[in-house]
Amino acid sequence: MTRKTERTMLFIGSIWNLITSLLTMFSYHTWFNREGAQQLESIDIGTLILGTHLIDNISKVILTFGLFVFVGSIINFFIAIKLKDNMIQPKVMIWIASWGIIQLVSMDILGFIIYMIAFVIYFAKNKAVKIAIERTKNSSVNKV
Secondary structure (H helix, E strand, C coil), rough: CCCHHHHHHHHHHHHHHHHHHHHHHHHHHHHHHHHHHCCCCCCCCCHHHHHHHHHHHHHHHHHHHHHHHHHHHHHHHHHHHCCCCCCHHHHHHHHHHHHHHHHCCCCCHHHHHHHHHHHHHHHHHHHHHHHHHHHHHHHHHHHH
């Protein structure tokens, strides 16, 4: 059983995560800081200090999330490269499912769909690989 479809889906998901992480880190992070600074221009000094800290903390969360997704995209790229044909890799299946759930929790619906398609296909092909292994075992036992 070849894993070409799963590999392709993981590559697509990796590219999607790379794009969204770069947009988050560079576009959204910059926009949030700029808009936050504009909103704080006409506020008294006490609220200005509190608002500055709040914007700074939220900005750090945005940047951290972007970095998290960026690292996840790199991991998915390497998993897609290392995906082996005719083998069941349980850790890969767990990773794909976990990353799909992370995509859902972060409200990245397109990412969730990509990784869940990869998971379902991987799971279905695992069943086919198990059946093929059983048949080869049975045929080698019958020959002896």
